[in-house]
Amino acid sequence: MKLKVRALASLPAGKHFDGHGLYLEVMASGSRFWRWKYRVGGKESRLSFGPFPEVGLAEARDHLAAARARLRAGNDPAAERKAERRQQQAEAMTFAVLRDEWLALQASVLSLTTMAKARWLFSLASDLDTAPVSSVTAPKVLAVLRKIEAQGHHETTHRVKQRISQVFRFGVATGRAEHDPTSALRGALAPVKVTNRAAIIDxxxxxxxxxxxxxxxxxxxxxxxxxxxxxxxxxxxxxxxxxxxxxxxxxxxxxxxxxxxxxxxxxxxxxxxxxxxxxxxxxxxxxxxxxxxxxxxxxxxxxxxxxxxxxxxxxxxxxxxxxxxxxxxxxxxxxxxxxxxxxxxxxxxxxxxxxxxxxxxxxxxxxxxxxxxxxxxxxxxxxxxxxxxxxxxxxxxxxxxx
The missing domain is CATH 1.10.443.10 (Intergrase catalytic core)
Incomplete structure (x- = not known):
């Protein structure tokens, strides 16, 4: 039997079906969620349409109709949603977010002076701040480094590259980055002339x-x-x-x-x-x-x-x-x-x-x-x-x- 709007708020704990796999699940705590049970490739799957009463019965049925249409077209609605969420998370994981996580991790290891220098070096690469980690390529990093290099600061350029690399290696280790784009920049920057600090030693x-x-x-x-x-x-x-x-x-x-x-x-x-x-x-x-x-x-x-x-x-x-x-x-x-x-x-x-x-x-x-x-x-x-x-x-x- 189809669910009635006036009865939704008083339904007891359990699963209450509306048809075509759509049901309202009432939790022991009283929370209520719209879900859809369906099969794809011979396997059972589920998709959530949101909580009640934020999502009403009519809206839940609209979500169901759209999801069934995608299923008939050969798509898996639950898999699509997971992919969308992964994309949203990837877009939210910008270089600045990952960088700040890395800096917070280093705070217990590096001195205050070294931390301040690291933040300054990252400020020179601020063009990367809003870029999603997944979109940062070797050419993008090189463009940032070229701006510093063009000012004649070759050693600083290499130090910025090193810090960017550390952030991406942290991202790879924690599953937020696929690879370190700076690894492809070997030989792309002007070499640094190594000079020892001046000192009298005789x-x-x-x-x-x-x-x-x-x-x-x-x-x-x-x-x-x-x-x-x-x-x-x-x-x-x-x-x-x-x-x-x-x-x-x-x-x-x-x-x-x-x-x-x-x-x-x-x-x-x-x-x-x-x-x-x-x-x-x-x-x-x-x-x-x-x-x-x-x-x-x-x-x-x-x-x-x-x-x-x-x-x-x-x-x-x-x-x-x-x-x-x-x-x-x-x-x-x-x-x-x-x-x-x-x-x-x-x-x-x-x-x-x-x-x-x-x-x-x-x-x-x-x-x-x-x-x-x-x-x-x-x-x-x-x-x-x-x-x-x-x-x-x-x-x-x-x-x-x-």
Whole structure:
């Protein structure tokens, strides 16, 4: 029997048929849904026409008539609907949506600085933001990259390509992308000329550098940062953002929290007696605030990321001779010559260890050796600054009186 409109709201739980496979299913909760039961290729299938009362009896019968017409034409209405939904989902999954998912996943791994750089790189590819992932082809990505390349920023172009690739590989792994379109761009971009960051690494040059640093007559905070940089050889961003809360003068340690590190791994810098002298001298000047090296404009921010490099330029070291980051290369080169174990040096440089178990072991195993190395390094720099003719050897160093 055909269903009656006035009876639909009072039907009990169960399936109530109207004809030709159309029925109203009343759930135990009271919810009601129009469904159609039909057979295609000898197999039973079902299709939903929506909830009652949003969809009335007359509308449900209209949906049924249209679906039966498609079935007679040789189509499967349920399969068609699934395909439509997949298409809608594909169109809703834009590059920006997938990118933001990837960034959220990386937030627990990458440092705040690296995350900010990643977002900036993605902003250069904003033409892809509204494009459905399924529609992004190699030529589309290349068009975006060509705009950056045309401005002469070849290294940036390759970095943007790398980030786009990471997003698509994430999409492939999670079933939202079929492939990584950047894989077809190999050789399509102008190559990057690899240049190492400028650094002075020969002992005589380092001696001249250290003596020149002593002559800087700028702000006391900049003077202190210049003197501390070769002793701790931390990343410039970590040095300028050093906070007094991270410094333990009694334990002679600078403890950098994971959130500030490139790979979100907390790092400890043993402080030599020489480094402690610099920090104790700086304490009366900036110790009342958050940062050891605050901005000259406001104590709420650390010094500018260009401060160290600007000071080096004023001292006569151009960008092709020495940079703030060059203190790391300087230390790495000479410490290897001094005979310190490569693993100890690499750990102190906070270079990422791919094997997490090995990394945890090295953090504990090498701390005592790192403390010895940092003091020996400071002693060696003192000898160079004093003009002593010393070989880069562990045997030439001795611990000074604190």
């Amino acid at each position: 002992p005589k040059g380092v001696a001249d550098l250290l003596r020149t640093l002593e002559t800087y007559g700028g702000a006391p905070t900049t003077v202190a940062a210049l003197k501390l940089a070769p002793l701790v050889f931390a990343r410039p961003g970590n040095l300028r953002a050093m906070e007094w809360a991270e410094i333990d003068l009694n334990a002679a340690e600078w403890r950098i929290p994971a959130g500030k590190m490139k790979m979100r791994d907390a790092h400890v810098v043993p402080l030599s007696a020489q480094a402690l002298v610099i920090l104790r001298g700086l304490k009366p000047i900036t110790g009342h605030g958050r940062y050891c090296f605050p901005s000259l404009l406001t104590g709420d921010r650390p010094m500018s990321d260009n401060t160290i490099n600007t000071a080096l330029r004023r001292l006569g070291f151009d960008k092709d001779t020495m940079t703030g980051h060059g203190f790391r290369a300087l230390a790495s080169s000479l410490l290897h010559e001094m005979g310190w174990a490569p693993d100890v040096i690499e750990r102190q440089l906070a270079h990422a260890e791919r094997n997490k178990v090995r990394a945890a072991y090295h953090r504990a195993q090498y701390m005592a050796e790192r403390k010895k190395m940092m003091q020996a390094w400071a002693d060696y720099l003192d000898q160079l600054r004093a003009g002593e003719s010393v070989a880069a050897s562990k045997r030439k160093t001795s611990k000074p009186k604190a």
